Amino acid sequence: MTLELTKRQENILEKIIWKYIKEVQPISSNFLKEEYNLEISPATIRAELARLDEDGFLEQVHISGGRIPTNKAYRFFVDNLFKEDFIEFGKEEILKEAFEGFEGLKDISKFSYELTKILSSLSSNLVITYLENLDIFIKED
DSSP states (O other): OOSSOOHHHHHHHHHHHHHHHHHOSOBOHHHHHHHHOOSSOHHHHHHHHHHHHHTTSEEESSTTSOEEEOHHHHHHHHHHHTTSOSSOTTOHHHHHHHHHHTTTOOOHHHHHHHHHHHHHHHHTSEEEEEETTEEEEEEOO
């Protein structure tokens, strides 16, 4: 059982997760080859998918079907988001100052809204905040 993923496995897993989140359909080796024009053969892609399957990152719903990410894959994906440039270099100070501005804020919905807005802006990603009876979705460009 592999303890660490190779760069190629990480790349394949990331593509599968993003596509699965978007399409909610099992992802096949042929699809990966065609959609992303990978520089490796379909047989190599299938071998990598089999390894990711064995290591618990993917599961195959049907014998001849594509694969879907497991909870382990999502956990790996989320844990590794922060190894990338999730928050652009130099913006860490802005985030720190923003948190200092929240001290003493008593309205949880206002706090949640402002925090969501700041994180979305700093990361240029969709940020979702959930509080019981309150959903906030913000995408900053």
